[in-house]
Amino acid sequence: MDPILAFADWLVYGVFGYEAGTHAGDAINFFVYDVIKIFILLMSMIFLVSYIRTYITPEKARKFLGERTGIQYNLMAAMVGVVTPFCSCSSVPIFIGFVGAGVPLGVTFSFLITSPMVNEAAVAVLGGSIGWAATAVYVISGVLIGTFGGYIIGKLKLEHLVEDFVYKTFIGEGLDPETMAWQERKDWAWGETRDIVLKVWPYILIGVGVGAIFHGYAPEGIMAEYAGKENLFAVPVAVGLGVPLYSNVMGLIPIAESLIGKGLPVGTALAFLMSVTALSLPELIILKKVLKPKLIMYFVAIVTTGIIITGYIFNLIL
DSSP: OOHHHHHHHIIIIIISOOOTTSHHHHHHHHHHHHHHHHHHHHHHHHHHHHHHHTTSOHHHHHHHHTTOOSHHHHHHHHHHHHTSOOOHHHHHHHHHHHHHTTOOHHHHHHHHHHTTTOOHHHHHHHHHHHOHHHHHHHHHHHHHHHHHHHHHHHHTTOGGGBOGGGSOOSSOTTOOTTTOOHHHHHHHHHHHHHHHHHHHHHHHHHHHHHHHHHHHHOOTHHHHHHSOTTOTTHHHHHHHHHTTOOOOHHHHHHHHHHHHHTTOOHHHHHHHHHHHHHSOHHHHHHHTTTBOHHHHHHHHHHHHHHHHHHHHHHHHHO
16 A cells, blocks of 8 residues: 555544545545655655756756757657656656756656656556547547647747746856765755755645645536536536646546546546646646746646647547
């Protein structure tokens, strides 16, 4: 059993006395679990990336990474996202590390879009739930949305809409990557980790808190009622209902399967799944500390359009 989940269960259901399966119990359990998980990932990834950066001069990094433009690199980043099973909020620390390391913004967005939407575990579960043909279309669609979404963002030249602290120099003043001792590298990496975490932690708590409320209290029946097969605008409605919610793709698959069983078209249900995983409100709240509002609007508009188109295509071919 996941040790973090075991701790969250013990704390919420054992110590606090909430009952499993209740709205309040599920919401608080979700909050405790995700806050711990995200902070562990955030600190681990920032420390690792920061430590590696102490071995690389800014000139070498920018020369190597700055040349990585072209849609093939967006595709590569999207494929990396497929094999890194993070939820939308957990992908943000990786996004910060990539941008800070000099990876082009559009390429980094391809990872950010695809990572929470598609992973190998989800593929296995989806295949058993909705069939392998629908699963293949879902995976290809997710990769394409990530690839072209990131490519479009890269072409728009929006680097100035990223907060300045993300574009940090690779090493601090007076430090030389050629001569730094192990302890200096570790201390510098820890300092970077501490500084970034102190900047983003309130947004993480707010974002996960919003997600926990929706996770515990949002009624599943609202989807079947407002996004049924008779509604021509069912796909946009499903996407609009999905964005405020927050869950990883594995947690959404049973809900998507249930909605399909209640008569919701496959494309509408999977568009809902995509919107929850790739465009959750908690993720956008956290990104608010990293990106300026205009860039977040571009991100949401591009990904939403891709998901809506995909949902309609799903409904036509499945």
